Amino acid sequence: MTLTVDVTVSRDAFDVRAAFEVPDGRVLGIVGPNGAGKSSLLAAIAGLVDASGAIRLGETDLLAVPAQRRGIGVVFQDFLLFPHLSVLDNVAFAARVRGGGWTAARAKADPWLTRFDLTELAQRHPDALSGGQAQRVAVARALAAEPAVLLLDEPMASLDVEIRDDVRADLARHLREFGGPAIVVTHDREDAAALADEVLVLERGRVVQRGTLAELAAAPATPWVERFAR
């Protein structure tokens, strides 16, 4: 189903306003300078901050639906894994809160561990994971909730340079397999190129341009876009 967003998010410095659609199986990159409102926009779509306007999935209006019933998965910037739970229980969390005990939830989480190559790390706690491992857990945990939409906030930001290429390629594969609408916030051109089908540029809370990176490079709307897309 297509995700339709047309929202205004109130912030101290300036409001963030954006309107766009993301169809099934497509990944929209949201890029822009620091403080442009990218994360606020993502939090509004997930239902974590108040917004006005419309957020629709297909014909269903999600704006009044609380975060826990929106069916929107989020991979947070520093992953926000539950520090007191093992990798297995982090991934099993969504199944656990849907009812049934931990045992049933862990059984449901098992295939996700296999898929994300986390089986050997199942009993580890988040503080014993590398950045790349933590990112895999975060994505697996979000996808195990079987969300209709997936949002990723700077998923590559906290990773070491040496592993970025491998992790990026893995993440791109998982995003293609996801199948629903996905949004990736990033400030990195390479990440946008590898992960997103097209990008939306946000500056000071406004959408200044939308298109593929090639289109942005061919006719940049602002000096920031020119530097970014080049």
Add this chain to the structure above:
Amino acid sequence: MRVSSRPKHVGRSGRAGPVVAVLAAVGLALLVLPLLGLLLRAPWAELPGLLASEAVLQALGLSLGTAAVSTVLCLTFGIPIAVLLSHSVHWGVVPRRLLRAAITIPLVLPPVVGGIALLLLLGRRGIVGQWLAEIGITIPFTTGAVVIAQTFVAMPFLVFAVEGALRSADRRSELAAATLGATPGQTFRLVTLPLVAPGIAAGAVLCFTRALGEFGATITFAGSFPGVTRTLPIASYLAMNSDPDTAIALALVLLAVSLVVLLGLRDRWLPGVVK
């Protein structure tokens, strides 16, 4: 030139000046010497016999039992109060300060005053007590009164420990839980509570030791009936007049329990001390 951030009264070697050292030594002596005196004066040879006496065992059992029940009551009601207190940052100044003051009262109030106040509330002629008396419930001078007095004085220790933990925990994990479908209740149970568990454990330990040592409010509100309300501190105080050796033995038991708790309570569990 680089300016040192080292405070002036601490020398370059990290050694304190002579005045500081002397004052600190006197202060430490005041803290430690009485306990040393207790240990030196203890009738070690007769100790097993004294501790095995029925009066001591009775008081010990009563103390441990009531302090445990009081701790459970403090956990049951104190954790919700701590949650309320952590939400009160969004309130107006006046209700926020009133709430904090209400929780702090037992900390600053002399326990005897607390005992008198409890008596005026729950005594036979008390505001609530007279209603309870009509339906045949009498609280003062029962084991229940001991528990109520201990809960009254120990509650702030639990509330402030849990509030500190709630304040310092990374609450953004709660947002992650919401996006995974957890209701607010599930988020509290599966994420928030485990995150503040060290604070709750520290609070419970402090609460238990405070309840165990409770004297003033207990003797005022519950009296001193052997086996019913005569807890260890009260038994120790009463024995001091007639049988000092028993008093010292009882004091040693209280000291031992406190030390065990202190050693079990590692630095990281004391909110505000570390991190």
